[in-house]
Structures are given as structure tokens and as C-alpha cells.
Amino acid sequence: MRDGEEMTRRQILGIGGALGVMAVTGLSAAAALSRRPAATGAELRSAVPLPRPFQVPLPIPSVLAPVGRTGGADRYAITQREVTAEILPGVRTRLWTYGGTFPGPTIESRRGRPVTVTHRNELPVPTVVHLHGGRTPAASDGYPTDLVVPEGWHRAGPGARGDGARGDGAHGGHGMPGHGMDMGAGMSAHDPRAVTTEVTRDYTFPLDQRPALLWYHDHRMDFTAPAIWRGLAGLHIVRDDAEDALGLPSGPRELPLMIADRAFAEDGSLDYPSLDPALRDRPGVREPYAAGVLGDVILVNGAPWPVHEVDAARYRLRVLNGSNARHYELAFEDAGDGRSYDFLQIGADQGLLAGPVTHRSLPVAPAERYDLVVDFSRMPVGTLVRLVNRLGSGRTRDVMAFRVARKAADTSRVPRVLSTDLPAWRREDAVRVRDFAFRAGRTGDGGTHGWLIGGRAFDPTRTDVTVRHGDTEVWRLVADVHHPVHLHLSGFRILSRGGEAPLPHDAGLKDTISLRPGESAEILTRFDAYRGRYLFHCHNAEHEDMGMMANLEVI
Structure with a gap:
């Protein structure tokens, strides 16, 4: 990746669909992949009888009630705990949950009204909570080494990662050896900036952002994928008066669907x-x-x-x-x-x-x-x-x-104008262009395989990108296989795909872009929220755990 390539306005305007030497090389190497179907990974086959489709009623996640309201802010409490539940009819399944349910309870909040969520960890391993899509101060964004450790974790036996308040739970094993995915063989790093708390942690979300469907999930370093798989995910909906006034379907005719x-x-x-x-x-x-x-x-x-x-x-x-x-x-x-x-x-x-x-x-x-x-x-x-x-x-x-x-009677409508508050960012406002390649590759002294950004696996001690608060930038992305790329903190507009116009579903403000095999794309974003350490990464959760993540420092 090229960190901090300064561009004149004329150069930025001339970028258009050109992706530079790095992206062209990436496209050449990945051209054959572009014809593969949109699937990444291997499928597990269940060993229990599966029900016929369309027999089980759709559950609607419960809406969490605040435990307190003070000073124009709402406070919530969620306990992370293991439960046994019936997902398949007649089959009992152990789950890791937020509040005892999968998905976890939905939090509904109002734009600009701060929310504090106290998470209590009663699971057997450390956890981290990230509000995906939130404009969140760094201390509450859920950095992967900012662990909430269960009681007695630092006193646990061999193999217990973590050392209480010192934050030694940070580690990184991103190797992908050819005969098994032993990521413990990769890079190991202590993160001196990690903030570890025991049992509980308060996450504060100002929610000074457009109304949207957000979601919260575990973000522990190296173990995000299995933690989400076991059930650590829930919805957070932000609303405002302008959206309420549109007359869109609401109440029982508004359905959240976590697939x-x-x-x-x-x-x-x-x-x-x-x-x-x-x-x-x-x-x-x-x-x-x-x-x-x-x-x-x-x-x-x-x-x-x-x-x-x-x-x-x-x-x-x-x-x-x-x-x-x-x-x-x-x-x-x-x-x-x-x-x-x-x-x-x-x-x-x-x-x-x-x-x-x-x-x-x-x-x-x-x-x-x-x-x-x-x-x-x-x-x-x-x-x-x-x-x-x-x-x-x-x-x-x-x-x-x-x-x-x-x-039934229906008084809802879908206006031709839905929103007038989308950011008016322009390509010519960008002060910098950066290139990022999302590819498999080799890393570390052992030459092990990993999922890499710019040829490097994630290291919490390394700053990969430094941006100035308030700057507008163009990022040019290229992929070898499917990579859904997520940017923390800041939304973005998709400018182009493969040098051509965005696709119809690319409209609006995004925080995750799906790069298809061999595809390049340009996004435009502005870092005008908070300062501090954030992330961008592939949201294929296995890719993320195996190193496809990078640090972003807003100064």
C-alpha cells in the first residue's frame, strides 16, 4: 500500500478509472478468478436431520429496554453468556449470546442521543464489542486487543492468553501453513496500547450520525469468526424525526432480517x-x-x-x-x-x-x-x-x-426523495489517493500463507495508515478473490468499479464494499468524526482472523 501519496487537484481529477501500476498488476494476476462463482470457502455439512423449509415462524429479536436515562443519554446493560436454545426443531444447541438470545437484543436509539452499553462477560474467553457502522470514539470502537476478560482469566492455566489489566491478551497468529491452519505459528505481538478490563466494560456511542441499521458483534483478535458463529451478534437501529416523517412502512410492517x-x-x-x-x-x-x-x-x-x-x-x-x-x-x-x-x-x-x-x-x-x-x-x-x-x-x-x-389497509408510501443529508463529497476535494491490495500471500520468516493487505498481515503494534482529521481521500482497492472490505468510523461513497460506473446497488453511503474476484474499485471518504486508532479489514471473518486487517490512525 502507498501511505500518504500526495496528489494535486489536477492529478486527482485525472484518476478516473485508472488504478495505477499496483492495481493493474493485481488485475492481471487475478483475471482468471473473475469468472468464478460468488462463493468463498468450503461448506460444512450438518450431521443432524434438517427441517423442511418454511415451517418455523420468523422470530423478531426483542428490543432492549434501557436500564436508565440520565442527562439526555440512555444506558443499557447486556450480559454475554452461554445458553442452550432450540434453533433446529427438537435439537438443543449451545450458544454464546448477548443477553441470552441469538441474535442478541436489538437496541433502538435516536440520532444524536448518546447511548452507553455496559457489557458483562460471563463467557469462558475474552471478548470485544464493535458497533459495526457506528461513528464511535476510538475508546469504544472495539479495537481487537481492547479485551473484556472473564473473571480469573489472568489466573487461568496454560494457554490462557491475557494478563489482567496489562493487556497481554494481544497476540497475533496469522500464519497459514500448507498442512493445516495453525495461525499460532505466525507473528506474535504485545500491544502496548491495549486497554483491558475485567468482567465489565462501558461502551459509549454518541450516535451523531444518519439513521441506519447497524449491528454489534465480537471483534476479539484472531477469534472474531468463531465467536460470531457461536452467536455473538445483534442489531442496533438508529432513527430520527426526518425519517419518521417519510411515511415508510413501520411497526409490524418493518422487519429486521439477520441472515x-x-x-x-x-x-x-x-x-x-x-x-x-x-x-x-x-x-x-x-x-x-x-x-x-x-x-x-x-x-x-x-x-x-x-x-x-x-x-x-x-x-x-x-x-x-x-x-x-x-x-x-x-x-x-x-x-x-x-x-x-x-x-x-x-x-x-x-x-x-x-x-x-x-x-x-x-x-x-x-x-x-x-x-x-x-x-x-x-x-x-x-x-x-x-x-x-x-x-x-x-x-x-x-x-x-x-x-x-x-x-389490509396501507397508508405507507415510498417518496421519490428519501434523504437530502447525504454528504456532498467530490473527487476533486480529495487531498490524497491510496492504493490497497487485498490478496493471499506469504508472510513472516517461515514464509507461511496468510490473507494480507498490501502484502502484510495485521500487527496491532504497527500503524499502517495515518490520516489527518477532516481530510477527504480516494482509496483504490483491488482484490484477488471475494473480499468485503469494511472501513471503521467513516462511511464512504463508491466512485467506480473496474474503471466504470458503480453498480445500481452501490448507491448511497456505505461502510462495506464487496470486491468481486479480480475487481478494482475506488471509494471516496472523509475522516471528520473522531481521532484515534481504528481499523479497516476484510469482513470475510476467516480472512480477518488470518491477518487481512490494517491499522488506521486519525490525527
């Missing part, structure tokens, strides 16, 4: 190919799953292939791809004759678009969120509408279904 894939072992537990199932000592997954872990069961809000009864009316669907590595291309199909229905996209990762965009299908990469409106009044009562994944096959092609149950 995620999982696999189940013979005893009903969640199957995952960890080298260390205790998630204590040895990061990594077995070699066949190094590119990402896929499950053969599609869950929506924690239920397998659920069904939801709807009125013949408009519905707002707040969609999150909460999968570790699985990509989706979502479409709505009539279960009877197979016809597909169009739908409206009204929002992206960071809130409402300027105006609605019509789609027949929608690609959704891990960690991306899309705000959709589906008009079920166009379908006869009794119709079963399947939400399908056109990238899936067999059981993984089905996601969930909607049954149009009754005629």
Missing part, C-alpha cells in the same frame, strides 16, 4: 472447524476452510428457513448479511409459478439513499446491510413468496418465505 448460515454437529452443537474449539490458545481453522466457513443451514433471526405471515401491503425489510463468508444474491420468487418480483432499495449500510432504486435481485456480501421495501399487495392473498439466494444450491438456495395472509 446467517450455520452447520450442526451430531450432538446438536454448532459445527465449526476451529483448531482450538475452546477458542483460547490456538487461532485458526482446518485447511479446507481457510478461504471462509460456509454452513448448510440458512438462518434468519436465528431460525432455519422461517416463514412470516404478511398483510397484502408494503413491508420494510432491514437486511443484514451476518454470515462469516457466504455471499447472497437475494430475489423474491413466487413459490407457485417461479415468477420473480421487483422490489425497492431505499437504503444502504449508512442509511437512506437519495431516492429509491428498483431491483429484481440484490447481491449482499458479509456485513452489508440493505433497506428494502416489498409491496405484497401486488400478490394474491394466499401467495407464498420465497426469498431465495440465487448463488445457493440445494437447501442453501432457500432463505425464508412470506405468506400473503389477508387484505
Whole structure:
């Protein structure tokens, strides 16, 4: 990566679709990959009987009530704990949860009204909480070495990473040896800036940002992927008066949908190919799953292939791809004759678009969120509408279904103008251009394989990029295989893909961009929120754990 390449306004205007020598080389090396299907990783096969689709009602995550309100701020409390729950009918599964449920409880908040969430860790390993999509001060952003350790962790036996308040829980094993994914063989580093707390930690979110669907999840270094897989994920919705006044579908006709894939072992537990199932000592997954872990069961809000009864009316669907590595291309199909229905996209990762965009299908990469409106009044009562994944096959092609149950009055609307507060950033405002290559490669003295940014695996002690507060920059990204690239703290606009215009679903303000195999892209962002240490990384969670993460320092 080129850190801090200064550009004149004329040079910036001349960038256009040109990606420079680095990106051209990356595209040449990855050209053959561009024809591969949109799947990354290997699929686990469940060892228990799986239910027929569209039998289980869609659960709606509960909305968490604040435990206190003081000084114009709301305070919440969440306990991270292990529970046994029924995900597959008749099967008991152990989960790591926020508040005892998967997904965790939804937090609903108002724009500009601060929220403090006290997390208590009663799990057997350290945790870190990241509010994905939040404009959050660095101290509460969930840096991977800012651990909340369980009681007695520093007194635990051999292999217990961490040393109480000194923050020695920081470590990094990003090697990918050719005969098994032993990441413990890679780089190991102590992070002198880590802030470790015992049992509890307060995370404060100012929420001075556009209304949007955010989500919170574990972000512990080297173990993010298995922790999310076990259940550490939940939704956070930010609202404001301007959005409320639009007349969009609301109440029971606004549905949050966290889509995620999982696999189940013979005893009903969640199957995952960890080298260390205790998630204590040895990061990594077995070699066949190094590119990402896929499950053969599609869950929506924690239920397998659920069904939801709807009125013949408009519905707002707040969609999150909460999968570790699985990509989706979502479409709505009539279960009877197979016809597909169009739908409206009204929002992206960071809130409402300027105006609605019509789609027949929608690609959704891990960690991306899309705000959709589906008009079920166009379908006869009794119709079963399947939400399908056109990238899936067999059981993984089905996601969930909607049954149009009754005629009903509908006063909702979708205005042609949805938002007027999108940032007015321009390419010519950029003071700097940076190049980043997201690729597999070799790293470390042993020459082990890893997922790398700019040829380097993540090191918490190294500053990879330094930006000035208030600066606007163009970032040029190139990938070898699928990489959903997430930028902490700041949203961005997608300027181009492969030197051409962005795709229709790229509209609006994003915080995660799905780079397809061999693809290049340009994004435009401004660092005008907070100062401090942040991250950008691939949100294929296995890639992230295996080194595809970098430090961003805002000064």
C-alpha cells in the first residue's frame, strides 16, 4: 500500500478509472478468478436431520429496554453468556449470546442521543464489542486487543492468553501453513496500547450520525469468526424525526432480517472447524476452510428457513448479511409459478439513499446491510413468496418465505426523495489517493500463507495508515478473490468499479464494499468524526482472523 501519496487537484481529477501500476498488476494476476462463482470457502455439512423449509415462524429479536436515562443519554446493560436454545426443531444447541438470545437484543436509539452499553462477560474467553457502522470514539470502537476478560482469566492455566489489566491478551497468529491452519505459528505481538478490563466494560456511542441499521458483534483478535458463529451478534437501529416523517412502512410492517448460515454437529452443537474449539490458545481453522466457513443451514433471526405471515401491503425489510463468508444474491420468487418480483432499495449500510432504486435481485456480501421495501399487495392473498439466494444450491438456495395472509389497509408510501443529508463529497476535494491490495500471500520468516493487505498481515503494534482529521481521500482497492472490505468510523461513497460506473446497488453511503474476484474499485471518504486508532479489514471473518486487517490512525 502507498501511505500518504500526495496528489494535486489536477492529478486527482485525472484518476478516473485508472488504478495505477499496483492495481493493474493485481488485475492481471487475478483475471482468471473473475469468472468464478460468488462463493468463498468450503461448506460444512450438518450431521443432524434438517427441517423442511418454511415451517418455523420468523422470530423478531426483542428490543432492549434501557436500564436508565440520565442527562439526555440512555444506558443499557447486556450480559454475554452461554445458553442452550432450540434453533433446529427438537435439537438443543449451545450458544454464546448477548443477553441470552441469538441474535442478541436489538437496541433502538435516536440520532444524536448518546447511548452507553455496559457489557458483562460471563463467557469462558475474552471478548470485544464493535458497533459495526457506528461513528464511535476510538475508546469504544472495539479495537481487537481492547479485551473484556472473564473473571480469573489472568489466573487461568496454560494457554490462557491475557494478563489482567496489562493487556497481554494481544497476540497475533496469522500464519497459514500448507498442512493445516495453525495461525499460532505466525507473528506474535504485545500491544502496548491495549486497554483491558475485567468482567465489565462501558461502551459509549454518541450516535451523531444518519439513521441506519447497524449491528454489534465480537471483534476479539484472531477469534472474531468463531465467536460470531457461536452467536455473538445483534442489531442496533438508529432513527430520527426526518425519517419518521417519510411515511415508510413501520411497526409490524418493518422487519429486521439477520441472515446467517450455520452447520450442526451430531450432538446438536454448532459445527465449526476451529483448531482450538475452546477458542483460547490456538487461532485458526482446518485447511479446507481457510478461504471462509460456509454452513448448510440458512438462518434468519436465528431460525432455519422461517416463514412470516404478511398483510397484502408494503413491508420494510432491514437486511443484514451476518454470515462469516457466504455471499447472497437475494430475489423474491413466487413459490407457485417461479415468477420473480421487483422490489425497492431505499437504503444502504449508512442509511437512506437519495431516492429509491428498483431491483429484481440484490447481491449482499458479509456485513452489508440493505433497506428494502416489498409491496405484497401486488400478490394474491394466499401467495407464498420465497426469498431465495440465487448463488445457493440445494437447501442453501432457500432463505425464508412470506405468506400473503389477508387484505389490509396501507397508508405507507415510498417518496421519490428519501434523504437530502447525504454528504456532498467530490473527487476533486480529495487531498490524497491510496492504493490497497487485498490478496493471499506469504508472510513472516517461515514464509507461511496468510490473507494480507498490501502484502502484510495485521500487527496491532504497527500503524499502517495515518490520516489527518477532516481530510477527504480516494482509496483504490483491488482484490484477488471475494473480499468485503469494511472501513471503521467513516462511511464512504463508491466512485467506480473496474474503471466504470458503480453498480445500481452501490448507491448511497456505505461502510462495506464487496470486491468481486479480480475487481478494482475506488471509494471516496472523509475522516471528520473522531481521532484515534481504528481499523479497516476484510469482513470475510476467516480472512480477518488470518491477518487481512490494517491499522488506521486519525490525527
